[in-house]
Structures are given as structure tokens and as C-alpha cells.
Amino acid sequence: xxNPVRGxxxxxxxxxxxxxxxxERAATExxxxxxxxxxxxxxxxxxxxxxxxxxxxxxxxxFNSLDGFRGESSFRTWLFTIERRLLLDRRRSEKRRRDRxxxxxxxxxxxxxxxxxxxxxxxxxxLEDAVGRLSPTQREVFALRVAEGxxxxxxxxxxxxxxxxxxxxxxxxxxxxxxxxxx
Amino acid sequence: MNDCPxxxxxxxxxxxxxxxxxxxxxxxxxxxxxxxxxxxxxxxLLRSVHGMxxxxxxxxxxxxxxxxxxxPMAATRAQPARLxxxxxxxxxxxxxxxxxxxxxxGGSFALLRQGVNPPTADTMLAQTSPIGSAATPSRDSVTxxxxxxxxxxxSAPSGSTSVARGATTSADEQAGLAxxxxxxxxxERQLQALLDQIDQLQAVPxxxxxxxxxxxxxxxxxPEGA
Numbered sequence: 303x304x305n306p307v308r309g310x311x312x313x314x315x316x317x318x319x320x321x322x323x324x325x326e327r328a329a330t331e332x333x334x335x336x337x338x339x340x341x342x343x344x345x346x347x348x349x350x351x352x353x354x355x356x357x358x359x360x361x362x363x364x365f366n367s368l369d370g371f372r373g374e375s376s377f378r379t380w381l382f383t384i385e386r387r388l389l390l391d392r393r394r395s396e397k398r399r400r401d402r403x404x405x406x407x408x409x410x411x412x413x414x415x416x417x418x419x420x421x422x423x424x425x426x427x428x429l430e431d432a433v434g435r436l437s438p439t440q441r442e443v444f445a446l447r448v449a450e451g452x453x454x455x456x457x458x459x460x461x462x463x464x465x466x467x468x469x470x471x472x473x474x475x476x477x478x479x480x481x482x483x484x485x
Numbered sequence: 486m487n488d489c490p491x492x493x494x495x496x497x498x499x500x501x502x503x504x505x506x507x508x509x510x511x512x513x514x515x516x517x518x519x520x521x522x523x524x525x526x527x528x529x530l531l532r533s534v535h536g537m538x539x540x541x542x543x544x545x546x547x548x549x550x551x552x553x554x555x556x557p558m559a560a561t562r563a564q565p566a567r568l569x570x571x572x573x574x575x576x577x578x579x580x581x582x583x584x585x586x587x588x589x590x591g592g593s594f595a596l597l598r599q600g601v602n603p604p605t606a607d608t609m610l611a612q613t614s615p616i617g618s619a620a621t622p623s624r625d626s627v628t629x630x631x632x633x634x635x636x637x638x639x640s641a642p643s644g645s646t647s648v649a650r651g652a653t654t655s656a657d658e659q660a661g662l663a664x665x666x667x668x669x670x671x672x673e674r675q676l677q678a679l680l681d682q683i684d685q686l687q688a689v690p691x692x693x694x695x696x697x698x699x700x701x702x703x704x705x706x707x708p709e710g711a
Contacts, residue, residue, distance in 0.1 A: 324557045330547065333554075336543040345541055353543045365554050429537045447540040448531055451503025469496070480486040480530070484655045 310335075313474065314377035318368060326414055336378050339450055340385050346391055346445030355394070360385040375459050379452065384459035386442070432482040437473050443468050444475040498524065499627040502531050503652070 313334070314367045320328035330362055349356060361382050364371075436444060442461050446452045447468075452460065457468040488493050494517045500506050518524045538546050671679070 321557050324558060329554050329557075330551050333547055337547060338542050339549060341545045342538060342542040345543060354546055354549055357545050358553050361550050362553050362555070363512060425533065426537050426540070429534055430541075433534065433537075444534075445538060447499050448502070448534050451499060451505055453500075453505075473492075473495075474689075476527070476530075477488065479534070480488075482532050484486055485532075 310341045310378075311376045317374055318371070318377070321365075321439075324369065329365065332377070336381055338363075339378060339479060342447060342449055343382055344389065345450065346433075347386070347442055349389060349392075351443075356385065356461055359388050363388070370389060375456060378450070379460050382446065382450075382452075384464075386461060429479075432479040435482060436478060438450060439463075440471050440475040440478070441470040444479075447472050486526055487523045489516065489521050491521070491524070494518075494521075494524060495527065496665060497655070498528050498531055503526065 317328040317332050317335075318370065321332070337357050341353050341362055344353045360381055369375070372440050375383075379429055433441060433444065439454075440463065443457055446457045446460060447454075452470040453470070454465045457463075457472075458465045461468070494514055497506060497510065498518075501511065501518070503513075506514060518528055602628045668676075
């Protein structure tokens with residue numbers, strides 16, 4: 303498998319170097335390049351509110367620790383890793399406050415129904431239901447694989463699992479979606 | 486919807502969707518998809534899910550994010566360092582230290598200079614003599630040298646200071662040196678009384694002792710009372 307994304311990765315590294323050299327516009331371009339993917343991943347992970355704030359926190363934390371970014375993974379994958387940690391922290395604190403109802407597999411379709419104000423098409427609505435019924439880990443892996451096109455290796459880094467486990471999660475998710483759509 | 490038994494090709498379908506395959510792999514996958522109904526259906530499903538997820542992407546306020554970002558380190562370093570106040574504090578501290586050293590050193594030097602010519606026992610005894618001395622320190626007390634000075638004075642040659650001879654009483658003897666002017670003129674009982682007084686002192690100063698004031702009977706210090 304080739305990796306055309308490498309060009310994007312190099313662009314990210316160049317922008318990071320420019321920012322470190324004092325070019326603040328490089329930060330704007332980095333945010334423009336990755337904020338949508340981070341927002342999408344947040345929604346796919348079940349985050350419903352304050353997505354802007356979550357994306358902002360992710361970038362702030364990333365820029366504060368850019369010295370620790372060695373470029374061993376792509377910048378976007380590194381951002382996903384940071385965002386996922388923030389999501390977990392946020393969920394823990396919200397769980398403590400009991401202000402948030404975790405999206406359970408049994409009621410996840412309802413959660414997605416409540417979110418959806420855009421999709422009118424029946425097929426798309428059923429797709430949302432199908433994805434919404436996945437387990438949280440399956441949903442994360444499936445979204446990163448389908449929406450972002452990450453490799454299993456990159457997904458494993460982002461969600462803190464192994465490459466093999468990421469592959470299994472993806473195929474189980476795909477099977478579950480097909481089964482739901484066939485019902 | 487069925488799963489294609491070719492798991493390797495199915496694994497590549499998302500990469501085909503995102504155009505992440507090299508030319509040869511892409512050609513192989515495309516050839517398989519053209520011939521495989523299940524893979525074609527799965528690829529269509531992937532396109533639909535991708536479209537759905539993209540449509541759900543919330544809009545992010547770029548300025549909101551960028552405004553919260555830290556400044557580049559290079560820009561921070563470019564700001565002038567403000568070290569002048571710190572240097573001033575250090576300078577003030579050094580001045581204070583120098584003044585302290587001078588004060589301590591000067592005081593020590595003055596003390597050493599004072600110790601070069603200590604008053605002799607004779608001169609001190611003379612000051613305690615009530616005869617011919619209008620400058621008696623007090624009517625109720627006389628000054629007695631401290632033991633170290635007395636010890637030195639005991640071996641010193643006697644001077645010409647007047648002494649109230651024969652004026653000593655038992656009270657005088659208890660007062661020891663208080664009513665006598667010179668050690669050489671003291672009898673044994675008076676010397677013994679003086680030694681007893683020395684033994685009763687609480688402590689012996691190490692250096693430069695201060696004079697000790699003893700209260701004595703006013704009459705015993707006066708020659709008229711003898």
C-alpha cells in the first residue's frame with residue numbers, strides 16, 4: 303500500500319517548523335487542516351456538545367507539547383490521540399457529576415436520532431442508526447477507518463490498542479452495520 | 486449483504502476509497518471489485534457511510550481555536566529580557582553585606598584595641614579608695630575588680646596609693662578588698678575574705694570582664710566611721 307498522505311504529513315511538519323520559528327499563521331493553517339477531522343471524530347465518538355471547545359483544547363494541548371511530537375506518527379493521528387484522551391477525561395468528570403448519560407449500545411440509536419437534524423434520506427438515517435448501535439470502540443475504529451482513511455496502525459495509536467485488534471474491531475463493525483441494514 | 490471471502494481485498498476497500506493505494510495495489514483491488522458483487526456492495530456502503538459521517542461534521546470556529554493557542558516559542562524568546570531589576574536587587578544585597586562586614590570588623594578591632602592597655606588593679610583599687618578621692622563612684626557601693634584582674638594585680642608591684650590603714654572592721658573584712666586600697670597591704674584574713682568572695686562569683690568571664698559592683702555597708706567605706 304502506498305501512502306499519498308505522506309505529502310500531507312510533510313506539509314504538517316513544515317507548518318510546525320514554521321510555527322516554532324515564530325510564524326503564527328502556520329498555526330492557523332494547521333487548525334484549518336485538521337479541525338474538521340477532530341470535530342468529526344468527536345461526534346463519531348458520541349460527543350454531542352461543546353465540540354468546538356474540545357477541538358480547541360486538543361489544539362492547545364498539542365501546541366503546548368509540540369516539542370514532544372517526533373513525527374513518528376502523522377500529526378493528525380497524534381491529534382486524535384490527544385483528543386481521545388480529552389474525551390475520556392471529560393466523560394470521567396461528567397460521569398462523576400452524573401450530568402451525562404453514556405451512550406449505551408441499547409439506546410445509542412435514540413441518541414443519534416436526537417442529534418440528526420440534517421439527514422432526511424431514509425437510507426442515510428438507517429446508516430446513522432447502524433453506526434450508532436456499534437460499541438464505542440467499534441464506532442471509533444470504524445469512523446477513523448471509513449471517514450478519515452487511517453491505517454490500522456494509525457488507528458491503533460489513536461485509540462490505544464493493537465493493530466490486530468483495530469482490524470478485528472473494524473470488521474466486526476462492518477458486519478454489524480450490514481446486519482442492521484439487512485433487517 | 487454478504488461478505489466477500491477475500492479478506493485481504495476487503496481490508497483494502499477503505500484505502501481504495503481514500504486513494505491510499507499504490508498503483509499496482511489499486512489496479513488489483515479495482516479488478517477484484519469489478520468482478521465481485523459483494524465487494525462492490527461493500528464499497529458502495531463505505532461511500533455512503535463516509536458521506537453520512539462527513540455530513541455530520543460540525544462546523545468549527547477556526548478563530549476561536551487559533552486565539553486560544555500559545556504563542557510560538559521563537560516569538561516569546563524575541564521579547565527583551567528584563568534583568569535590570571534583578572541586578573539591582575543583587576547590588577543592594579551586596580551593599581548590605583559589605584556594611585555588615587565593616588561593622589563587625591570595626592567592632593572587633595575596637596575591642597582588641599581596648600584590650601591592649603587594660604586598667605591595672607592598682608589604678609582600679611585607687612579608684613575605690615575613699616581617701617582623698619572626691620570621685621567615689623557611689624556612697625552605697627564600691628567597685629571591686631573581677632577575679633582575673635585581682636589575680637593579675639596580686640603580683641603587680643605596689644604603688645603609692647593611700648590606704649585607710651587600721652580602719653578595717655569585721656564588716657570590712659567581709660567586704661574584703663572593698664575597704665582597702667592595695668593588695669599588698671591586706672592581712673591574711675582580708676585576703677581570705679577576698680578569696681571567699683571570688684569563690685562565690687557565679688562565673689568567670691572569658692575575655693574582657695566587666696567590673697562587678699558589690700553592695701557594702703556605707704560606714705565601712707568611710708574613714709570617719711572607723
